[in-house]
Amino acid sequence: MSLFEVICKNCGSVSVKLKPVVYPKGGQHVEATCKDCQSQAFIPQNQDADEFLMPFGKYRGNTILEVCQRDPRYASWLLESGAAKNKMAELVASTLEALKAGQNVGSSQ
Numbered sequence: 390m391s392l393f394e395v396i397c398k399n400c401g402s403v404s405v406k407l408k409p410v411v412y413p414k415g416g417q418h419v420e421a422t423c424k425d426c427q428s429q430a431f432i433p434q435n436q437d438a439d440e441f442l443m444p445f446g447k448y449r450g451n452t453i454l455e456v457c458q459r460d461p462r463y464a465s466w467l468l469e470s471g472a473a474k475n476k477m478a479e480l481v482a483s484t485l486e487a488l489k490a491g492q493n494v495g496s497s498q
């Protein structure tokens with residue numbers, strides 16, 4: 390099952406404060422602010438390793454699964470450096486472990 394989440398494009402954090410904004414002339418949107426870096430650029434994400442897109446870095450736009458398969462050292466670095474946070478860190482860690490154990494990862498294959 391995949392859940393929907395909002396991820397910071399700048400740092401990958403999911404610590405995002407959502408605030409509904411209603412315009413005086415009508416209409417509304419939701420303003421999202423990253424609690425970690427105060428950035429306001431976000432992408433919506435599903436939480437499976439084969440759906441979660443890297444929000445930053447040289448593999449931006451690739452899924453977590455692809456990054457772990459192509460460049461496990463980079464994936465490990467994401468964890469060690471703290472660049473991957475929260476849900477993203479959990480996904481990277483569990484995907485690396487599953488790949489090491491030779492398991493099939495993801496739902497698309």
Ligand SMILES: [Zn+2]
Nearest residue numbers: 397400423426
């Ligand atoms: Zn951020």
